[in-house]
Amino acid sequence: MTELYPLHLNRQEEIVVIVMVAPEHKMDIVSVGFIGSLGVEKILELKFEELLARYDKRYLLKTLKEHEKSNNFKVIAFFKNLDIDEVIEVGEGGVLACLYCIAKNADCGISIEIKKIPLLQSSVEICDFFDINIYRLLSNSYILLCKSGYEIVFELRKQGVNCEVIGKLEKGRDKVIVDKEEYINRPSKDEIYKVVKNKLY
Numbered sequence: 001m002t003e004l005y006p007l008h009l010n011r012q013e014e015i016v017v018i019v020m021v022a023p024e025h026k027m028d029i030v031s032v033g034f035i036g037s038l039g040v041e042k043i044l045e046l047k048f049e050e051l052l053a054r055y056d057k058r059y060l061l062k063t064l065k066e067h068e069k070s071n072n073f074k075v076i077a078f079f080k081n082l083d084i085d086e087v088i089e090v091g092e093g094g095v096l097a098c099l100y101c102i103a104k105n106a107d108c109g110i111s112i113e114i115k116k117i118p119l120l121q122s123s124v125e126i127c128d129f130f131d132i133n134i135y136r137l138l139s140n141s142y143i144l145l146c147k148s149g150y151e152i153v154f155e156l157r158k159q160g161v162n163c164e165v166i167g168k169l170e171k172g173r174d175k176v177i178v179d180k181e182e183y184i185n186r187p188s189k190d191e192i193y194k195v196v197k198n199k200l201y
Contacts (some may be wrong), residue, residue, distance in 0.1 A: 011031040016089025026170065028087060029110070031117045031165040032156065033141030034070050035095045036126070036134040039192045040123045042128065046196055054129060063122045070120065071140055078159045079144070082152055086145040093111040094136035097187035098143055100175055109174045112167030145169065 044051070044064045051060055057152055074194040081104050090098045095117060103110040118141075119134060127134045149165040156163045167178075 009149040018091050026060050026168050027145045027147055028152075028165050029112060029147045029167045029169065030097070030144040030146060030152055030163055031095065031141065031166045032075055032144060032161060033073070033139070034118050034120045034123065034162060035090065035139045035141050036065050036123045036127065037070045037120060038140045039094075039138035039190070040120075040126045040134075041163075042138070042192065043126060046119055047130075051126070051129065063126070066120065066122060067175050075142065075156075075161050078156055078161055079113045081152050082146075082155055083148065084144050084146045084152060088143045090139040090141045090143060092190045093187045094133070094139055094190065095141065095143070096135045096184050098139075100184050102143065102145070103169070103173070103175050103184075106169065107173070109170035109172040109176070110167060111174075112184075113179045114177045115143055116164045116166045116168075118162045118164055120194055125192075128193045132194050134191075136188065137191045 041064065044060065044067065048060060048064075055063075076087070088098060088102060099110055099112060112136065117135070123134055127137065144152060145164075153163050153165055176182075177184060
């Protein structure tokens with residue numbers, strides 16, 4: 001079993017992880033945690049007054065608390081004794097940018113079902129309000145690469161972790177969203193900067 005190191009893909013500075021995997025193994029891809037949750041939490045904090053134009057204050061406070069709880073849940077502690085080959089923190093650019101970089105650096109293809117990626121419905125509502133793409137939004141979720149993704153998901157769910165097998169690494173270089181019949185495009189600037197104009201860090 002590979003020793004685990006959480007890795008942040010900082011695409012703003014073009015620093016990416018070199019994923020040491022063999023694509024012929026057709027490794028499973030597991031998404032852990034709720035994508036876009038960190039970005040939505042920051043938007044809620046910074047754009048609360050603007051959101052009051054549409055949403056009830058109690059709903060927004062409840063939604064903020066829900067996202068804070070999600071983002072403070074330290075899932076990486078549950079990875080330690082599992083047969084996982086790689087752990088990658090999603091970070092800036094969102095889950096699609098992360099998946100693109102994984103495939104590019106492993107020199108392989110990728111196929112995913114985007115509708116299987118775990119997310120919070122309240123995240124979707126906030127993203128819709130600002131017309132931003134949740135799949136390209138700041139996340140502190142993780143992508144796992146492993147040979148037996150369904151076994152990993154079974155073990156993590158026993159610990160209360162939200163996760164799902166969303167696809168596989170493939171031979172070739174196509175990066176495909178199979179349930180939308182389209183390709184994963186190259187990473188672009190994180191969607192949060194359409195809402196928050198200044199750097200977050």
